[in-house]
Amino acid sequence: MNLEALINKYYDQLNSNDLHVISYISQNIELCKDKTVTEIAKYCNVSPSTIIRTTKKLSFDGYSEFRYFLKEEADRIKETKVPNNQYFNSSVILKDVKETIKLFEQDKSLEKIYQLFLESNRIFAYGTGYGQNLMLKEFSRCLLNHNIYLNIIPSKTELELISQTITPNDLLLVASLSGNMKSIDSMIKNIAVRQVPMVSVTVFSRNELAYLANYNLYYQVSNLNKVSQLNNSSFVTLNLVLSLLYEGFINYVRED
Structure with missing residues (x-):
């Protein structure tokens, strides 16, 4: 399950702080995939505990498991990325x-x-x-x-x-x-x-x-x-x- 699907699945359990954190991470997956929970918290201007609570709402045991998921998500995006506009069908x-x-x-x-x-x-x-x-x-x-x-x-x-x-x-x-x-x-x-x-x-x-x-x-x-x-x-x-x-x-x- 990708990040977008996870957000939709657990959307009703997320508050405004959770959505703020997830929005930042989803738009900066490549940047966030190797960052610590403290670094992510600084980027989002929230506490590390907020980040951890958000990841748990998305069914992860903690931030470490979530960061591993982000690395896989970043790799998946690279693999599915269209290499050339000639393949884009509008x-x-x-x-x-x-x-x-x-x-x-x-x-x-x-x-x-x-x-x-x-x-x-x-x-x-x-x-x-x-x-x-x-x-x-x-x-x-x-x-x-x-x-x-x-x-x-x-x-x-x-x-x-x-x-x-x-x-x-x-x-x-x-x-x-x-x-x-x-x-x-x-x-x-x-x-x-x-x-x-x-x-x-x-x-x-x-x-x-x-x-x-x-x-x-x-x-x-x-x-x-x-x-x-x-x-x-x-x-x-x-x-x-x-x-x-x-x-x-x-x-x-x-x-x-």
Whole structure:
């Protein structure tokens, strides 16, 4: 299992400090693979004990085992790295991008979603994985330009708490890949029962999350890796549909 897959597997157990540490390490694997826990802690501006706790949340016995994993991860990346741009095939990503734009343009419920952004007392957003959460954070940053605050729900624990207090005057946006709700099924159903307006953002397929949501936004992902549940374009097109949603909302506000 690679680092990205581990992050997704244990995402609900990770707090903001854990995600900060993992984000730095994942972007600097070659640098970190030979460093001590103290050195990594200095890079991340946290304590060594924080690093150790984070590695244990990822199922490692301690930092020594994690560092060995990082060395293997660095070697794996080198082996799979494309040596020359001539081997890069952009046709799959381009197809996904075009299909995602087409799906968005065909959506008949966009104005209702835009109106919910303006009228809701509170707007919450939950990503079912690490990558989905990152895309939602970028979307949240964009909305702040227009004084709209998107409350990012950081983990399943907070989602459970919010599911008990969220009201029909609020709005929930849920970003997922497959729409599989195994780990959050009861919470999403409880929110739906409370008649809270819900917008799902998933791949174009029949899925339980889309079924429960009031409004559905879709993005296209081809050649999905069955092991990691990711491919080169999964976050590209998720980011695209959220960007389209933002641009559409801004134009809607200007015309209103």
